[in-house]
Amino acid sequence: MVTIKKIADLCGVSRGTVDRVINDRGNVKPETRELVLNMAKQLGYKPNPAGKALSARKKHPVVGVLLSSEGNPFFEDVIRGIKLAAEKYEIYGLKVIWRNMRGYDVSSQYEIMEDLKDKVNALIINPVNDPVIIKEIDEFVDTGIFVVTVNNDVDNSKRQCYVGSDYINGGETAGALLQMIIPSGANIGIIMGSSKVLGHKQRLAGFEKNISKNPKFKIVDIQENDDDDISSYDKTKIMLEKHKEINAVFIVAAGVYGACRAVLSLDKQNDLTIIAFDTVPTTIEMMKKHVIKAVIYQHPYRQGQRAMQIVFEYLVNGISPDKSKHIMKNEIKILENL
């Protein structure tokens, strides 16, 4: 096994020098630097995480977690994943600052970020895809703060890593699933969250792309509920009353419960095939009532866990993520394999 000490001995220098070279701390003569670097490469030096972790304790690394989790049960599992990982890493001196907000308001998110800026070494964030936030993320990174976006990503930022699902594929999978369940064709009503949310748009695009290959499937109407259950209830009710020919409903984002209640209030649960996303408690309830046939599941728990793990490996072990995107598979869940 190759250690700093071994490299130092072989190069005829001290451990300190090798450390300076490997961690780019400067104050090393270029030729010794070269020598050490070559030796390290030749021997295939890999720093020992245990050693790093042990000495990292003194740094007391802090990670901020900022999620739009208030009133959004989807994030419960993400939080559970983050929390479990954080507990595991507590022993290494890792501290977590939790911040949550409601909805996707740019200025609220910006304010919380500003507040966190001088308090954390890393940030796990479910970001609003807005120029203001993107700029702020870049500033975090420039300040030396390690940023991981979770569940949603933003366009072209300096964030080190994204952990989440492939939204387009989620929509495609939902489309294919629908065709598998109703091979004879369907008139589809779509309830989406907001066309301002990138992920929702992508899911819809994936769904449309897949469904458009089959002439027996037609999208009759698309309504936005802004992820709100009451709005979802109203919009769904109106949609179903207006388009009696609808025999399938695709719920793209939140507001699943509201939409299902609308279906129940019209007593249409036996005439409709409903597909939705995520296994929040109210959705499971509706699956048990056989209102929802199937959902697409994006491993929220693992998203949270993975995000925290990536932060830990960077902060404590000094290991940068191997991929800039960690994508969770879209799974199909029915009542039996929840």
Place this chain on the structure above:
Amino acid sequence: MVTIKKIADLCGVSRGTVDRVINDRGNVKPETRELVLNMAKQLGYKPNPAGKALSARKKHPVVGVLLSSEGNPFFEDVIRGIKLAAEKYEIYGLKVIWRNMRGYDVSSQYEIMEDLKDKVNALIINPVNDPVIIKEIDEFVDTGIFVVTVNNDVDNSKRQCYVGSDYINGGETAGALLQMIIPSGANIGIIMGSSKVLGHKQRLAGFEKNISKNPKFKIVDIQENDDDDISSYDKTKIMLEKHKEINAVFIVAAGVYGACRAVLSLDKQNDLTIIAFDTVPTTIEMMKKHVIKAVIYQHPYRQGQRAMQIVFEYLVNGISPDKSKHIMKNEIKILENL
């Protein structure tokens, strides 16, 4: 943060004594033992894995991996998972001895185990569920070897942990899925591996249990292929020729490719709904050809990774698994979300 040193100071004893108490090495006066134990509990002492890992290096822990992977592509992903984890842990001095065998022959497995017995500190095994093997597993554990069964478990052994799927639930999920795809009902032909394999029997039981609730679904025939593609091809062909009424095929274990080739040779791929297990390359090929509609997936990669992780945490960090069974979910995979 609470360390051994801190406990020692607070109790007015030395670090050595605290270590003796915590690791039950004896040679401690009962009253000091009590004192230390109380203090540790009160402060919520958790040993630091980094420290443990660092000192564990001197032990050079070795883990044996014994899988029936020869000629069984399912295990490719399990192996990938084990390998990746093992590489990650290499730096801690963890070494792996790989052994693979073909099929489920008791005496071959026993012989390899005997050979490994004095070479390893832990064993990851895909065991044959046979008294001889169970006894051998127990002997391993008695010798102080940490045993994790993967993918298959055995009845009532001393093995510390099982990592795998819930086979009964896998069958149930398959049954429910079939009913979702063909709501009008089906005459089902079943191709199973071997009734001697517990997992296969359990899958069948789960499937039958689920399907039996619906009078529109009937099992017409059940054939065993012994996980062999040629046998699978023949049996499937005969079954489909004999029972023209069959419109759905449930393939319980391996031999998926053989069964599908039989379907293709009879040009029945458009008249049959086929459900199978696992996403081995030949199965994916058949999904792309639209011969297989959907498969149940049991996270083979994660099974491997998890098994190795559990071994690592025990051997290097001294942490025993929190659960004696680590069950992976049965996922539904169609072409789109593979």
Place this chain on the structure above:
DNA sequence: TTGTACGCGTTATCAC
């Protein structure tokens, strides 16, 4: 029965 001292690999802090 108990205490001491060292090593594991890395990093930070001195002193030169």
Place this chain on the structure above:
DNA sequence: GTGATAACGCGTACAA
């Protein structure tokens, strides 16, 4: 620029 040294937390061999 560089080298020596002291942590970090744990396990263990050895001394008392």
